[in-house]
Amino acid sequence: MTTHRKAHPKVEDLIVHRWSPRSFDQSEMPVEDLEVLFEAAGWAPSAYNVQPWTFLYARRGDENWDRFLAQLVEFNQSWAKDASALVFIVSDTLMRNEKGNSENHSHSFDAGAAWAMLALQASAMGYHTHGMTGVKFGEAEKALGIPDDHRLEAAVAIGKMAPADQLPEGLREREAPSDRKPVSEIAKAGNFA
Numbered sequence: 001m002t003t004h005r006k007a008h009p010k011v012e013d014l015i016v017h018r019w020s021p022r023s024f025d026q027s028e029m030p031v032e033d034l035e036v037l038f039e040a041a042g043w044a045p046s047a048y049n050v051q052p053w054t055f056l057y058a059r060r061g062d063e064n065w066d067r068f069l070a071q072l073v074e075f076n077q078s079w080a081k082d083a084s085a086l087v088f089i090v091s092d093t094l095m096r097n098e099k100g101n102s103e104n105h106s107h108s109f110d111a112g113a114a115w116a117m118l119a120l121q122a123s124a125m126g127y128h129t130h131g132m133t134g135v136k137f138g139e140a141e142k143a144l145g146i147p148d149d150h151r152l153e154a155a156v157a158i159g160k161m162a163p164a165d166q167l168p169e170g171l172r173e174r175e176a177p178s179d180r181k182p183v184s185e186i187a188k189a190g191n192f193a
Contacts, residue, residue: 024159029084040121
């Protein structure tokens, strides 16, 4: 889908036109396509190249689908049920190497970089992604077997976009790409204040 977003002409179209719909068409996603998304995510930069991310996933209709969907808050379940895949992004809070384990200050930052790569690759392949923190944190970690020294960051719905009219009524009018803050609001030369 081409959006009507405006950006500096040097910003890549793939970045400008990526957006997060909620309306998915319930189609099956080939495992190979999902693996390509994960490989793209794996190319993200990370501190000391420790690559602290793990992607837990379920494909529509597989033995994990209902359990994964149940880990989302009810609002997100109402639309994510139509996605082709659900992914939970987990980061390792420790930097593990031959010298031992130490705190990894950038684990969330690095996992976020991996998620961004996944989202852009999905767009390049004709899929859409919708990241969400509407997750049953506290319950989901147990249900997904996430160790205590890891952090559940977010969930992602992936699929092919469908018409907005299949969404619950309150979401239909919101099914459009959103604008972004101008650079003047997000970047500051010098100190924060």
